Amino acid sequence: MTRLAAILAGGQSRRFGSDKALAVWEGQPLIVHAAAVLARHSDEVIVCGRSESPLTLPHLPDRPAPGLGPLGGLCAALHYAAKAGHEAVLSLGCDMPRLEAWLLDRLCRPGPGRYLIEAPIIGCWPASLAEPLAAYLLEGRDRAVRRWAAQAGMEGIEAGAPLANLNTPADLAALR
Numbered sequence: 402m403t404r405l406a407a408i409l410a411g412g413q414s415r416r417f418g419s420d421k422a423l424a425v426w427e428g429q430p431l432i433v434h435a436a437a438v439l440a441r442h443s444d445e446v447i448v449c450g451r452s453e454s455p456l457t458l459p460h461l462p463d464r465p466a467p468g469l470g471p472l473g474g475l476c477a478a479l480h481y482a483a484k485a486g487h488e489a490v491l492s493l494g495c496d497m498p499r500l501e502a503w504l505l506d507r508l509c510r511p512g513p514g515r516y517l518i519e520a521p522i523i524g525c526w527p528a529s530l531a532e533p534l535a536a537y538l539l540e541g542r543d544r545a546v547r548r549w550a551a552q553a554g555m556e557g558i559e560a561g562a563p564l565a566n567l568n569t570p571a572d573l574a575a576l577r
């Protein structure tokens with residue numbers, strides 16, 4: 402019973418104005434912080450949605466095609482997990498460097514797949530969702546993570562604490 406962790410690190414960073422995964426906070430790019438957090442909650446970490454970063458980890462293109470948003474990154478991670486024999490995928494963006502470890506622990510408890518209602522790209526998903534998610538995306542259905550997760554029978558849980566989500570340089574400055 403092993404767990405894969407996936408950093409969802411594609412997207413456009415339009416509001417940030419430059420690649421936010423590489424923005425520096427406390428001396429390290431945000432994507433490096435995400436990898437450090439996830440390494441403590443998983444057996445293997447990968448990056449989805451970009452071909453390179455400062456991390457020497459596997460980098461996967463989104464599936465079944467680029468441009469489908471975070472669900473494309475999650476779909477790539479679920480397929481990688483299913484092939485590698487991981488039971489579940491813990492997903493995180495690179496824009497929440499202050500996420501508390503206890504929240505990830507809650508998501509990863511035994512039971513159904515779970516996601517954070519306030520930030521649904523953060524979740525722990527059964528690897529068995531790989532094919533159903535690919536089929537869902539190929540049908541051209543709604544790309545909102547929350548709506549897919551709800552219709553896939555995942556449990557939404559409330560973080561119950563403010564989540565510092567970095568969308569703009571001002572958000573990052575406020576965190577410093």
Ligand SMILES: Nc1nc2c(ncn2[C@@H]2O[C@H](COP(=O)(O)OP(=O)(O)OP(=O)(O)O)[C@@H](O)[C@H]2O)c(=O)[nH]1
Pocket residue numbers: 409410411412413414415416417422449450451463468469470471472473474475493494495496522568
């Ligand atoms: N793999 C993957 N990750 C994505 C994709 N879109 C967004 N993300 C990641 O999801 C997290 C939240 O992204 P957003 O801030 O909603 O979107 P964004 O495109 O990065 O930024 P905006 O252009 O300002 O909306 C970040 O960690 C992104 O890197 C995508 O298409 N593929």
